[in-house]
Amino acid sequence: MLFKIGKDIGVDLGTASVLVTVKGKGVVLNEPSVVAIDSDRDKTLAVGEEARSMLGRTPLNISAIRPLREGVIADFDITENMLRYFIQKAAGNSPFFKPRVMVCVPAGITSVEQRAVIEAVLNIGAKDVFLIEEPRAAALGADLDIFEPFGNMVIDIGGGTTDVAVISLGDIVKKESIRVGGDKLDEAIVRHIRDKHNLMIGERSAEEVKIQVASADPSTRNKTMEVRGRDIVTGLPKTLTVDSEMAYEAIKEPVNSILRSTHMVLEKTPPELAADIIDKGIVMTGGGALLHGLDTFLTDKLQCPVFIAEDPISSVVRGTGIALEMLDNIMDTLASSKKPV
Numbered sequence: 001m002l003f004k005i006g007k008d009i010g011v012d013l014g015t016a017s018v019l020v021t022v023k024g025k026g027v028v029l030n031e032p033s034v035v036a037i038d039s040d041r042d043k044t045l046a047v048g049e050e051a052r053s054m055l056g057r058t059p060l061n062i063s064a065i066r067p068l069r070e071g072v073i074a075d076f077d078i079t080e081n082m083l084r085y086f087i088q089k090a091a092g093n094s095p096f097f098k099p100r101v102m103v104c105v106p107a108g109i110t111s112v113e114q115r116a117v118i119e120a121v122l123n124i125g126a127k128d129v130f131l132i133e134e135p136r137a138a139a140l141g142a143d144l145d146i147f148e149p150f151g152n153m154v155i156d157i158g159g160g161t162t163d164v165a166v167i168s169l170g171d172i173v174k175k176e177s178i179r180v181g182g183d184k185l186d187e188a189i190v191r192h193i194r195d196k197h198n199l200m201i202g203e204r205s206a207e208e209v210k211i212q213v214a215s216a217d218p219s220t221r222n223k224t225m226e227v228r229g230r231d232i233v234t235g236l237p238k239t240l241t242v243d244s245e246m247a248y249e250a251i252k253e254p255v256n257s258i259l260r261s262t263h264m265v266l267e268k269t270p271p272e273l274a275a276d277i278i279d280k281g282i283v284m285t286g287g288g289a290l291l292h293g294l295d296t297f298l299t300d301k302l303q304c305p306v307f308i309a310e311d312p313i314s315s316v317v318r319g320t321g322i323a324l325e326m327l328d329n330i331m332d333t334l335a336s337s338k339k340p341v
Ligand SMILES: Nc1ncnc2c1ncn2[C@@H]1O[C@H](COP(=O)(O)OP(=O)(O)OP(=O)(O)O)[C@@H](O)[C@H]1O
Pocket: 012, 013, 014, 015, 016, 017, 018, 070, 071, 072, 134, 157, 158, 159, 160, 161, 162, 181, 182, 183, 207, 210, 211, 285, 286, 287, 288, 289, 290, 291, 292, 313
């Protein structure tokens, strides 16, 4: 499969969403990472937004699948089909040119997982594939000057992973990547409501609770919302009112994991760079950065200012766009299809 433009393409291949940027054009696509499959006919029915609306609501023969879990490919064929659809939608296709494609991956990805991403993108028709670590792209997208001899710290909280990194002179100096992100918060809400209130709710309702009601700093939020689900004792539909305190109880463990990994990176950071970070603060990117109260909670616990980047959900893809502009200069520092990983 070949593409209309020979231009470079950047992909933020996320657990929650895929964003595509084209060199010279900027961000051209932003869709949920969901594919709807008809298992009877082994056929893809919908990809992206349309497939997301089917999550949890499909008949037996149709499944709405999220092919990435915890930041990496969980279902190779479906991921490849999804990427093909998104890249063609974003860039069109023609028999003349093959693009170079840069894909953002979590900093803690294994070499087997790296190869899976490279192979999937080569199969779609890319000429070369380059991988950039999410915190590096996030820092570029958050307008940090990472090429100076100065300590910059980023916490990128996506759907599947949280990547924490200290970057100086363009490279990662210390990092931690944990498979805890927004999805783990949603799962914790589902579990808490099931165990404490005998109510089974869906993933999407749990995400709504997280966004509308939950806070990492519950003294600063006092909201309630009604959630509907199935009573696990009677089997009948039931409505429950969830408040911020209840939602906090549910999410506090995964939120503390994010705190612990940030703490670990700070502990390992050389003193000069740590001093820069205390002066300048820590920047949070990714959708998870928008969790209510997370900035004040982390600022308090780490005794260092923690800020949310402007438009944190697009930081990684914007940073990928910036990295694409300088690809010829930085390609030696990236894992790629041009050298064994
Ligand atoms: N206002 C909000 N409050 C809390 N969480 C939010 C908010 N808005 C979005 N999120 C969460 O952000 C997560 C998605 O973030 P993002 O799009 O950065 O992830 P991703 O890049 O797809 O994931 P990954 O990098 O882990 O593969 C989802 O879990 C979503 O629920």
